[in-house]
Amino acid sequence: MRLSAEYLVQQYQENLYLASFSICRNQQDAEDVVQDTFLKYLHTSKDFESEEHIKAWLIRVAVNKSKNILTTFWYRKKESLEDYMNSISFEEPGDQALAEAVLSLPKSYRIVIHLYYYEDYSVAEISQILAISESAVKNRLLRGRRLLQTKLKEDWTNDE
Numbered sequence: 085m086r087l088s089a090e091y092l093v094q095q096y097q098e099n100l101y102l103a104s105f106s107i108c109r110n111q112q113d114a115e116d117v118v119q120d121t122f123l124k125y126l127h128t129s130k131d132f133e134s135e136e137h138i139k140a141w142l143i144r145v146a147v148n149k150s151k152n153i154l155t156t157f158w159y160r161k162k163e164s165l166e167d168y169m170n171s172i173s174f175e176e177p178g179d180q181a182l183a184e185a186v187l188s189l190p191k192s193y194r195i196v197i198h199l200y201y202y203e204d205y206s207v208a209e210i211s212q213i214l215a216i217s218e219s220a221v222k223n224r225l226l227r228g229r230r231l232l233q234t235k236l237k238e239d240w241t242n243d244e
Contacts, residue, residue, distance in 0.1 A: 100146045106198040107150035117149045185235045193228030
């Protein structure tokens with residue numbers, strides 16, 4: 085099964101951007117990853133089973149490309165997270181605190197939290213996308229939630 089690139093961009097561009105941004109924590113890098121991911125789709129001759137398979141493949145490619153960026157020299161030349169967070173408008177005041185808390189998590193927890201809560205992937209699907217065991221996904225979700233709970237309690241206590 086092959087779908088048009090235009091359709092995939094329309095459907096999954098934002099999902100890929102958010103997944104990439106959760107790893108890179110840089111707007112320009114995340115945009116580059118999304119573009120590179122779609123280019124890789126255009127150049128692959130892989131035949132996919134379904135649209136879900138394509139979506140999972142796209143996210144896997146974006147995650148891998150995002151991780152690759154973290155190892156490059158240019159990664160150090162990025163916009164600060166604080167500058168980017170100040171440029172975003174949030175509907176609720178608590179949304180910004182939650183977004184900042186998620187982005188402050190270590191990378192291994194951050195991507196699992198993002199895929200589970202923002203992309204609505206199951207533990208089994210995340211396991212396949214990240215090529216780790218289901219128990220590792222569950223463990224990272226548990227630890228990530230605990231870190232978020234601690235971080236958000238600290239922020240809430242400090243606001244009083």
